[in-house]
Amino acid sequence: GARQHFEIAEFAPDGTKRVLRVGAVPLIDDLDPLVERYDVRSLVIDAAPERQKAREFQARWNRRRHACVWLAFYPEMKDAVRWNDQAFTVDLHRTEPLDALVALFRSGRVRLPLDIPDEYRIHLRAIVRVNEPDARTGNLVARWRETGPDHYAHAANYCDAAGIRVRRAAAKLQIFSV
DSSP, rough: OOSSEEEEEETTTTEEEEEEEEEEEESSGGHHHHHHHOOOOEEEEEEOHHHHHHHHHHHHHHHSSSSSEEEEEOOOOOSSEEEEEETTTTEEEEEEHHHHHHHHHHHEEEEOTTTTOOOOOOOOTTTEEEEETTTTOOOEEEEESSSSHHHHHHHHHHHHHHHHHHHHHHHHHHHHHO
């Protein structure tokens, strides 16, 4: 979009998500003060449409070792999520992570701030799950389609991916501390 939509959240050990802030800024560089202010440790950012600007943002933060920034892609693939620790990229199967996002909201394990913009709710409702024939096989497959602007839905999806990565890293650290 013309703006960079974001969601900042923290995750409890039980998987409950507390959204701290959502919003949109004109430029990717305008996210820097938010990363600092909220002490963001893991961040997943859409690699498209401005891949070069996303890579510059990633390099800036990964160099500082303050936050770990992953570039996200939605390729056609069988795995739900595939992390590349060398390139700091994450491939997300578009359907499965969005299924998990919607399930998290339906379970009541998302806490939103009182001042959440109406646009956030509109964007989340703009994604619809449909069954469509696969172009190669003809078999029905589930896909999420947008019925309008859905930028906050994808920002929430990327935020959840970052949260999963942090919890996985924390679990590994706990294993080594035993």
